[in-house]
Amino acid sequence: MNSEWIKLNVGGIIHHTTRTTLMKDENSMLFRMFSYNDYMTPGRMEDGCYLIDRNGRYFEPILNYLRTGQLTYDTNLSPEGILEEARFFGLDELSYELQKIIDKKEEPKNIDDTTPLTRQDVIRALIQTPYTSELRFQGVNLYGADLRRLDLRNINFKYANLSHCNLSHCNLSYCNLERADLSHAQLDNAQLLGIKALCANLESANLSNCNFEDPSGLRASLEGSNLKNANFENSNAAYVNLRVACLKGANLKNCILRASVLAGADLEKAKLSGSDLQEANLRGANLRDAELELMLNPLHMSQAIR
Numbered sequence: 001m002n003s004e005w006i007k008l009n010v011g012g013i014i015h016h017t018t019r020t021t022l023m024k025d026e027n028s029m030l031f032r033m034f035s036y037n038d039y040m041t042p043g044r045m046e047d048g049c050y051l052i053d054r055n056g057r058y059f060e061p062i063l064n065y066l067r068t069g070q071l072t073y074d075t076n077l078s079p080e081g082i083l084e085e086a087r088f089f090g091l092d093e094l095s096y097e098l099q100k101i102i103d104k105k106e107e108p109k110n111i112d113d114t115t116p117l118t119r120q121d122v123i124r125a126l127i128q129t130p131y132t133s134e135l136r137f138q139g140v141n142l143y144g145a146d147l148r149r150l151d152l153r154n155i156n157f158k159y160a161n162l163s164h165c166n167l168s169h170c171n172l173s174y175c176n177l178e179r180a181d182l183s184h185a186q187l188d189n190a191q192l193l194g195i196k197a198l199c200a201n202l203e204s205a206n207l208s209n210c211n212f213e214d215p216s217g218l219r220a221s222l223e224g225s226n227l228k229n230a231n232f233e234n235s236n237a238a239y240v241n242l243r244v245a246c247l248k249g250a251n252l253k254n255c256i257l258r259a260s261v262l263a264g265a266d267l268e269k270a271k272l273s274g275s276d277l278q279e280a281n282l283r284g285a286n287l288r289d290a291e292l293e294l295m296l297n298p299l300h301m302s303q304a305i306r
Contacts, residue, residue: 006034007049013056014049017063024066028090058085065094079105116143116161122150148186163201173214183226194218200225210235213256223261 006022008015022034032040043051052059058081061073071094073082083098117140129135139159148168156176166186173193183203190207193214198221208231212220221241231251238256244264254274263283273293 007047008052009045009049009056010052010054010059011056013059015056015059015063017067021063021066025091025093027092030066030089030091054085054088055081058082062086062089062091062094065091071097114141116141116145119146119150122147122152126150126152192220195220195222197222197225199223202226202230203228205230207231207235208233208251210237212236212240213238219261 004019006017006019008017019034023031025031029040033042041050045051058077061071061077061082062085064073065071073079079098079101083095083102086094086098122137122142122145125135125137134154134156136156137160138156140157141161142165143161144164145162146166147170148166149170151171152167152175153171154174155172157180158176158178160177160180162177162185163181163183164185165182167190168186169189170187171191172187172195173191175195177195177197177200179199179201180197181201182197182205183201185202185205187210188206188208190210192207192210192212195212200222202222203226205227210232213236214220217239219239219241220237222245223241223243225242225245227242227245227247227250229249229251230247232255233251233253234255236256237260238258239260240257241261242265243261245262246266247270248266248268250267250270252270252272252275255272256276257280258276259279260277261281262285263281265282265285267285267287267290269289269291270287271291272287272295273291275295277295
């Protein structure tokens with residue numbers, strides 16, 4: 001009967017199965033070995049155990065496949081090893097299935113992968129990059145990453161997605177943030193000396209208690225940036241270039257804006273109470289409905305004051 005039990009010794013590992021299981025695939029070598037063809041039958045030991053000189057560990061998933069029709073194997077076994085055995089025993093369908101698994105594993109990572117990088121990814125890059133080399137995160141997706149208190153000086157974040165990032169207490173001095181997305185980011189207490197943030201999106205970002213003033217005299221530039229509803233309260237933004245920036249509804253209370261460039265900036269409904277605008281350039285700025293209580297210095301050359 002084809003359902004008789006058979007004992008196999010494959011590479012020193014004992015397996016018990018039935019003749020029916022071994023003959024499941026009619027085109028395989030196992031079918032020919034156990035279909036009563038004497039010239040293909042493997043050798044036997046005194047106890048009737050059939051001897052097969054192959055890798056016993058990799059034979060087990062092949063045996064399970066013949067039993068169930070499903071490919072399952074332990075994670076400590078390589079699909080390449082199982083494929084080698086499947087080819088030896090002439091199991092074409094199993095070989096095809098294994099080859100698909102191997103091909104998928106070897107596919108290069110999609111260069112357009114938009115999965116955000118994590119804090120661990122950034123720290124790994126910082127550790128592996130010599131301090132003499134420029135670290136580039138241009139166009140990288142860091143959405144929502146927790147990067148607080150990291151030293152990120154001199155990094156190129158041009159076009160990067162830093163939206164909703166936690167950059168609290170970070171040192172971002174001399175970074176290139178041109179056209180980067182920092183909307184809703186937490187930047188409170190950050191060091192932002194000499195940053196280049198031309199046309200960056202900082203809408204609703206928290207920039208309270210930040211320092212932009214570089215003792216060497218290098219201006220931080222946020223020219224043309226979107227700072228709508230951003231919070232600059234208690235920040236030192238002296239000498240910052242905010243030309244034609246959108247600061248609608250921004251909170252600039254008690255902010256040092258001494259000698260800053262706000263020419264053409266939109267400050268409609270901005271909160272400027274208690275701010276220091278000494279020597280600031282407000283030529284053509286829109287101050288309609290801005291809050292100007294407790295100003296330390298008079299304003300000049302503004303477009304509209306109500």
